[in-house]
Amino acid sequence: MAEPTQKKAYGKKQKEDSEIKKLFDIGQSVSFIYKSEIRTGVIAKKLEYAAVVEIDAVSGSSATEDRTVVNYNDMYQR
Numbered sequence: 001m002a003e004p005t006q007k008k009a010y011g012k013k014q015k016e017d018s019e020i021k022k023l024f025d026i027g028q029s030v031s032f033i034y035k036s037e038i039r040t041g042v043i044a045k046k047l048e049y050a051a052v053v054e055i056d057a058v059s060g061s062s063a064t065e066d067r068t069v070v071n072y073n074d075m076y077q078r
Helices: none
Strands: 029-034 037-046 050-055 067-071
Touching: 029 050, 029 067, 037 067
Parallel strands: none
Antiparallel strands: 029 037, 037 050, 050 067
């Protein structure tokens, strides 16, 4: 009898998360430096080497951005 063959998904690789990526979760509060200021925010989406962070509003700040992409190496857990 012939053994069943396993199908391979070409072009698709199973990737392990990096150690630093494993330290952060969606919804986690983080700190980072943004436009020469220490800012805080919440992780909205995890990417391969960075995360989309929703920036907390700061009174008196002229920044109109509400989201930014931050490299995991540049984030600090809160």
